[in-house]
Amino acid sequence: MPSAAQVKALLQSHTSGDDERFYAVALQVAAAEARHGHETLAKDLRTLVDRAKSKRSLAHATTNVLHIAQPTGEAAELLDSQHPEISVRDLVLSDAIRERVQRVIQEQRQINRLQAHGLRPRQRLLFTGPPGCGKTMTASAIASELRLPLFVVRLDALITRYLGESANKLRLIFDAVNQTRAVYLFDEFDSIGYSRESGNDVGEMRRVLNSFLVFIERMHSHSLVIAATNHGGRLDKALYRRFDDLIEFSLPGELQIRQMIDSRLQSIAAPKLMWPRIVKAAANLSFGEIGRACEDAMKQSILKETGKVTTTSLIAALKERRLFLPPLSEP
CATH class of the missing domain: 1.10.8.60 (Helicase, Ruva Protein; domain 3)
Known part of the structure; x- marks a missing residue:
């Protein structure tokens, strides 16, 4: 068993974010267990430390690669670049949703294998459900698992700042989608994707929605486009058939x-x-x-x-x- 001093050192190094000290103390504990004849436990501890170090190195290497991809030109005014480091394992999801998210990730990781058989991976996703139920976090986890940047589309700028130019600015976003592989999140998507049967429809938003339908249909890259909304019932029916998968999030059980x-x-x-x-x-x-x-x-x-x-x-x-x-x- 670790000594009181070692337990204290482990807690102090963990809370202060000193990974190197944490690993060093953990290896001291492993060595002490080996001296007491607990070889299996000592080996398990050393293996866990080695895995943690490898994962940390990979995360740092991945972060450095991700920061190379940044939106440029006018697209930079419409996209917020993020580089999340969160695993699907870290999310609290139902088994059904976790399975579907893992399926998306698996298909993206084996694009070449699918294309060799004339198949296309899922890359147009629609997330619906109440606020605070994991839609944005899941998009972040997918980007992190695939080691891709997450570009959040600034729909507020698209709709208000560029009123009258929204459809043209949307074209810029999809130019970026086709040029730079990443996960593109259209959050609060109902702001542009609401039903064209709505009595509040205006010409500008109708043009934006029609443009979105055309652009998403013509995607020719390996990027992922994720549209997330708290109000799935408001969306135009034509949207649903443009997406490869609909994942409905719900309040936790x-x-x-x-x-x-x-x-x-x-x-x-x-x-x-x-x-x-x-x-x-x-x-x-x-x-x-x-x-x-x-x-x-x-x-x-x-x-x-x-x-x-x-x-x-x-x-x-x-x-x-x-x-x-x-x-x-x-x-």
Whole structure:
């Protein structure tokens, strides 16, 4: 067993982000276990450290490569470049959604194999569901898994700043899609993709929507285009057949609530949380709001020096998040 000093050093190095010291102390623990005849445990610890170091090196190398790809020219005014480092494993998703996301990633990783058989991978995705349920995070994870930059389309600039030029500016975005392989996220997509049957339709937005339909149909690159909306019911019906896959996100169920809270609280949670009460308090809240409630409860435990998040403090934080939130429902 590691000594008290080693446990303290591990925690200090982890909280300060000193990876090298963390690995060094972990190897000291492995060496001590080997001296006590625990060869299997010592070997497992050394293997875990080696894997962590390799993953860290790959992440740094990947980040350096990703920063080479940046939007240029006028497209730079319409695209926010991001370089996420998050794995699909880090996301709390239902098994069904995780399987579909992994399928997209697998197809993208084996593009050449599919093309050799005359097939095209999924690359036009539509994410729908309530706010705070993981649409943007999932797009980030897909980009990270594929080691591609994430370009978030600034629809606010496209619609307001360039009123009258929106369709032409949209062409610039799709020029970038076809020239630079990346994941392009059209967030709050209903702002341009709402139904053409809507009574609020105007000529400018109709031109933008029609242009989008043409451009996405004519994509000729390996980029991924992801459109995300909180209001799937508002979208024009013609859009659905332009996408390769529709992934519908939903509010977390009991299992996802527990997974979310476990991942956020980790060692700061009290040993015996009363899960039925917590799940009831978190019902109908989004992943985002549950995460914020966990952070609020953690802050209280730190400021009040209680050291642990209890069932009572967590439920209070969850109820507080609910007080000022409008009902999460699809219009």
